Amino acid sequence: MPIHVEVVTQERRVLVVPDADMVILPGREGVLGVLPRHTPLLTMLDAGELRIKRGGTEEILVVYGGIVEIRPEKVIVLADIAEHSSEINLELAEAARRRAEEMMRKGPPPDEIAAIRQELRRAELSIRVHRRTQSRAGSVRIRDEQ
Amino acid sequence: MPNVREIRNRIKSVKNIGQVTRALEAVSASRSRKAQQQALASRAYAQQAWEVLVNVASQGGATALLHPLLQVRSNGQKITILLISGDRGLAGAYNTNIVRAATTFASEQCSPGCQIRWIVIGRKGRDMLWRLKADIVSEFSHLPPEPSIVTCGPIAQTIIDEFLTGRADQVFIAYTDFINTLTQKPVVINLLPLKPFQVESPLARRYIKAEPTATTQGREYLYEPSASEILDEMLPRFTQLQIYQAILESLASEHSARMIAMRNASENAEALAADLQLSFNKARQLAITSEILDIVGGVEALRGQAEQVVSQMRQEEMAVSL
Numbered sequence: 001m002p003i004h005v006e007v008v009t010q011e012r013r014v015l016v017v018p019d020a021d022m023v024i025l026p027g028r029e030g031v032l033g034v035l036p037r038h039t040p041l042l043t044m045l046d047a048g049e050l051r052i053k054r055g056g057t058e059e060i061l062v063v064y065g066g067i068v069e070i071r072p073e074k075v076i077v078l079a080d081i082a083e084h085s086s087e088i089n090l091e092l093a094e095a096a097r098r099r100a101e102e103m104m105r106k107g108p109p110p111d112e113i114a115a116i117r118q119e120l121r122r123a124e125l126s127i128r129v130h131r132r133t134q135s136r137a138g139s140v141r142i143r144d145e146q
Numbered sequence: 147m148p149n150v151r152e153i154r155n156r157i158k159s160v161k162n163i164g165q166v167t168r169a170l171e172a173v174s175a176s177r178s179r180k181a182q183q184q185a186l187a188s189r190a191y192a193q194q195a196w197e198v199l200v201n202v203a204s205q206g207g208a209t210a211l212l213h214p215l216l217q218v219r220s221n222g223q224k225i226t227i228l229l230i231s232g233d234r235g236l237a238g239a240y241n242t243n244i245v246r247a248a249t250t251f252a253s254e255q256c257s258p259g260c261q262i263r264w265i266v267i268g269r270k271g272r273d274m275l276w277r278l279k280a281d282i283v284s285e286f287s288h289l290p291p292e293p294s295i296v297t298c299g300p301i302a303q304t305i306i307d308e309f310l311t312g313r314a315d316q317v318f319i320a321y322t323d324f325i326n327t328l329t330q331k332p333v334v335i336n337l338l339p340l341k342p343f344q345v346e347s348p349l350a351r352r353y354i355k356a357e358p359t360a361t362t363q364g365r366e367y368l369y370e371p372s373a374s375e376i377l378d379e380m381l382p383r384f385t386q387l388q389i390y391q392a393i394l395e396s397l398a399s400e401h402s403a404r405m406i407a408m409r410n411a412s413e414n415a416e417a418l419a420a421d422l423q424l425s426f427n428k429a430r431q432l433a434i435t436s437e438i439l440d441i442v443g444g445v446e447a448l449r450g451q452a453e454q455v456v457s458q459m460r461q462e463e464m465a466v467s468l
Contacts, residue, residue, distance in 0.1 A: 006190075006194060008194050009191060010188045010191045010295065010387075011187050012190070013190040013191075028371065029370050029371055039368055040201075040366070041367060041368040041369070042198075042202065042367045042368070042369050042370075042380075043376070044370075044371070044375075044379065067379075069198045071201075076194050076197070076198060078194060078195055078198070
């Protein structure tokens with residue numbers, strides 16, 4: 001029995017996978033691996049990667065906060081922000097990181113520290129996921145050749 | 147028969163009106179496209195969120211006690227309705243339809259002795275309710291043309307307060323669902339408490355929008371970290387989201403309705419101008435014809451006189467010669 005996964009944000013429907021085998025979520029209380037027939041669960045998301053496994057492939061998304069409803073046959077991710085790994089713009093993310101680091105060095109106004117930190121975390125997360133999906137694509141190819 | 151100058155003036159004013167309506171049509175067309183995109187983009191999220199809500203709300207007895215927003219009050223005598231209409235008219239039946247739907251629903255839903263309070267968005271709806279002497283408790287008109295979820299914060303807060311302080315046992319939203327450019331449907335949805343809801347009256351049922359059905363088969367949720375923590379964060383946010391989505395749907399509907407109304411008006415203006423042009427031509431032709439008739443008649447009259455004179459003279463001549 002596969003799981004139907006839907007990832008939506010307020011702006012758009014990011015991804016629908018009707019037949020996933022496993023979903024790995026960044027829950028606020030730790031990473032959560034969801035297999036079919038999971039007991040109904042409602043939890044909050046942290047910033048992190050959301051991985052959806054299906055057959056031999058894996059979809060990776062970056063999510064920042066939100067709410068997840070898990071049912072035995074369905075996972076609904078109501079994310080505040082979500083981005084598919086293929087949509088990450090490395091240059092934009094790196095520029096954002098530089099800007100945030102710059103501001104932290106200069107000593108930002110106290111009421112903006114939290115926002116800047118968050119921005120920095122987001123940029124770093126995007127960059128990390130982007131790097132990893134790129135290198136993983138390479139390793140999959142090597143395995144195929146064997 | 148109106149005279150030529152009168153008709154010419156009317157043609158001019160009809161054409162002017164046509165120009166105005168065409169301009170309004172173009173403006174509404176671009177606004178409606180934007181509003182549609184916004185409404186459709188967040189629809190997926192809103193629908194999923196609603197489904198999650200219904201699931202949470204349909205949980206057994208214990209959950210109902212977890213959060214005050216899930217609490218059903220048995221008497222249900224005090225109803226508050228959030229009515230979303232437009233600030234401006236010239237949108238066909240848009241404003242009338244939603245107000246009629248809301249007031250019909252209200253009077254059907256209201257058993258004797260119950261109270262209805264209104265919260266309105268939109269000047270037109272407010273004015274119409276005002277005339278019906280309805281009890282309007284607050285107003286949030288003049289929303290920005292492209293509202294964001296933040297815009298809905300104060301509205302949601304007012305409504306949640308209304309419910310939590312017991313001024314309302316039930317809160318509904320009446321808004322216009324955007325189906326496509328030609329079709330918009332006035333609907334009423336149950337906002338608070340977040341509970342599956344029964345409507346008895348068939349007339350009221352016509353307006354109430356079907357809710358998604360619960361799909362957890364009565365199994366209790368696990369909550370991480372804790373139920374109250376999640377519900378505290380989720381329920382107010384989703385309430386706000388439902389309001390936001392209702393506003394977006396209404397805006398898309400309003401602009402589409404106005405676009406269609408203005409297109410019809412432009413077409414009517416064109417048809418009217420063509421009709422008037424025809425009567426103008428007729429009137430002008432009539433004027434010319436009557437002038438010619440005058441001249442010809444004059445000439446004929448003169449000629450008749452001349453002949454009379456001539457025949458008289460002939461008779462006189464004959465008399466003399468005799």
